[in-house]
Amino acid sequence: MxxxxxxxxxxxxxxxxxxxxxxxxxxxxxxxxxxxxxxxxxxxxxxxxxxxAGKQAVLDGLVDLVMAEIERAVAEADGPEPERDWKTAMRVRVLTAREVMLRHPWAPGLIESRGEASFSIVRYLDGVVGLMVRGGFSYGLAHRALHALESRALGFSQEMFRPGGDDDGGSLEAVADQVPNLAAMVAAAVHDQPDTRLGWCDDQAEFEFALDLILDGLDRLRGRE
Amino acid sequence: MxxxxxxxxxxxxxxxxxxxxxxxxxxxxxxxxxxxxxxxxxxxxxxxxxxxAGKQAVLDGLVDLVMAEIERAVAEADGPEPERDWKTAMRVRVLTAREVMLRHPWAPGLIESRGEASFSIVRYLDGVVGLMVRGGFSYGLAHRALHALESRALGFSQEMFRPGGDDDGGSLEAVADQVPNLAAMVAAAVHDQPDTRLGWCDDQAEFEFALDLILDGLDRLRGRE
DNA sequence: TCGGGGATCCTTACTTTGTACGGTAGCTTC
DNA sequence: GAAGCTACCGTACAAAGTAAGGATCCCCGA
Incomplete structure (x- = not known):
């Protein structure tokens, strides 16, 4: 041996x-x-x-590994000071986290599946809250902001359609009569932006759109509560 | 036998x-x-x-069962016509779906874990898109709206902290020095609204807050693209 | 130098879970 | 009434986590 x-x-x-x-x-x-x-x-x-200790411990360790990689990346990324421009600071932070998540596509699913948030995640969220507070948020609004951002705070979004490998919406055509609105939507999306990166819609662009939508909404509420 | x-x-x-x-x-x-x-x-x-056919088929069937229950509930709920008030119509639809999800707490996790969206979900989303289009959305904006809403369109949100059973943030106090911002946030939340329903924060209120934040943001974009 | 002890790694085997395979009972149809 | 189909059962196997104990190696003190 x-x-x-x-x-x-x-x-x-x-x-x-x-x-x-x-x-x-x-x-x-x-x-x-x-x-x-x-x-x-x-x-x-x-x-x-x-x-x-066991497989559970391995999975927990994996989450910690990814979160450490995120903390490192966030520390290196240079966004503005939150006091000056919290929205950009948050945007940079979230998109930095997203880059790490894209390197480890299994991480979102793992984090979701884990019931309890591990301490490394809690610590990361603490940083997010700190950023918002420095940017002028009350703790109450920061709290609601966390809920509104959901997993986006960690850099990923829950994909309800994960495009099915090779067909990418082609399967929708087969049942277009049963889902006319979606079929039309897909047709329009393909027409508008024919060169998307990841199938029939560009995840990165959609992620940023939704992120900005939420950040803008929060910005309007900040200070006037 | x-x-x-x-x-x-x-x-x-x-x-x-x-x-x-x-x-x-x-x-x-x-x-x-x-x-x-x-x-x-x-x-x-x-x-x-x-x-x-197997366990997979059972799980798929469960998703279909829940989605059917949602479709039924949505059909019975009476919101306004989307042409008149899309935002309220969507709000009613989503909160109706949420009621069903709350009856089946395992459903969100199951739906998330499944890679491919099952047809019952696709059909539900088709209804959501239909509602938005009737409310004046372009297909492009409806598409982005789906991404922004994420699982909220289905009535649930991804809880990053699932309150840990009996302590409900009490465990945060133990490490308050390591997560000062979160600790302060929790303290403020408890102070502001001492009678929350589900632990240290009220999921329903937070869900509606985030939902409205997104719906308001979308409403501002609707028609001026 | 040498022997003991602890850390590290292996072997074996048990448990749970999904499921393939073939057998059996009862109903249906000619 | 016989043939066959369908619903159900019993057995068993494979994958995966892991408990229990044995084997080997390194380090350290005598």
Whole structure:
């Protein structure tokens, strides 16, 4: 048997989590099993249990990993001071978080599925609230703003249609008579902006539109409550 | 063995799905296994496979069941004609959907987790688009509105904090020094509205606030694009 | 130098869950 | 009344998480 010592480095909680992240990035979160994770580290499944408490702990660790990456990116990004322009500061922060989320497409689903928000998320939201308060929000409005932003504060939005792989709305045509309004909408969208990036609508553009809609709405309320 | 014929009614796809819904309502979606579902019907697990294709099909059926309940509720609710007052019409529609979702707390998570939107959801969204178009929206703006509303169009919002059972923010106090802004926000929220319904903040009020924020924003854009 | 102890990793096996496969009972149809 | 179809059952297998204990290696003190 291949004992440790050859090219084999020691296992660490950190190495386990990084391997898990790499595995999820490549093959999706579904293919992340304790066995596959162990195999990717050249180790047996049960060996992982000396470094993480269980699969739950691995998933929690993954969330922490992503949130740490976001915190790092946010720290490097240079938006304006919130006191001067909270809206742009928030916009930069959210879009920075979004870039990280786009690198880890499994992260939104993982965060959603987890019931309790992990501490790393709570800490991130604390930063968001801090930004708004520095920008002139009352705590009450900041609270409502968090609810209004929902997962957008974390840089992702809940896609109700995840475009179905290869057809991208083509399946809608098959049932156009049953969903006439949607069919017309899709037709119009394709006509208006024929070169969208991600199927029949551009997620990034839509994300920013919705984000700005909410930020503008909040800005109108700020100061006059 | 208890052959069918005693008090035992015949199994149907419909009865299977209703039993699944009841089980999920009572004990949560996690406790819905093919075996527990079969047991609740007085039947063995493999018998279900003559009426549903598999567990996936059961889950899809549950989504359809909830969406049908929403369609029924929406049909009965009487909002204004969209041509006269689209905003109120939409508000009534969404809040009606929300009532159904509150009866089936597992439904949001189930809908989120499913990658592809099932046809019943697509059809519901078609109705939403139809409402907006009748209210004077271009298809382009209706499209963006769908993105902005996100899951709110279906009556739920993604709770990033699901209040953790018994403490309800009490756990925040333990780490108040690490999340000072959130801690202050919670303190202010408790002070402002001491009688909230669902923990430290009132989901219904927040949901309506965010919904109105978005609807107002959309209303401003409607007609002047 | 050497032996003990703890950390690390492996082996085996159990549990839960979904489901494939084939068997059996009862109804339907000719 | 026989054939066959349908609904249901029993058995069993695979995947995945993980409990329990054994084996190996490294470090440290004597």
């Amino acid at each position: 291949a004992r440790r010592g050859e090219a084999q480095v020691r296992l660490t909680r950190g190495r386990v989590l990084e391997a898990a992240c790499a595995l999820a990035d490549e093959d999706g979160l579904a293919s992340l099993t304790m066995r596959s994770l162990a195999a990717s580290l050249g180790v047996e499944a049960m060996s992982l249990y000396h470094h993480v | 208890a052959r069918r014929g005693e008090a035992q009614v015949r199994l149907t796809r419909g009865r299977v799905l209703e039993a699944a819904c009841a089980l999920a309502d009572e004990d949560g979606l996690a406790s819905l296994t093919m075996r527990s579902l079969a047991a609740s019907l007085g039947v063995e697990a493999m018998s279900l496979y003559h009426h549903v």
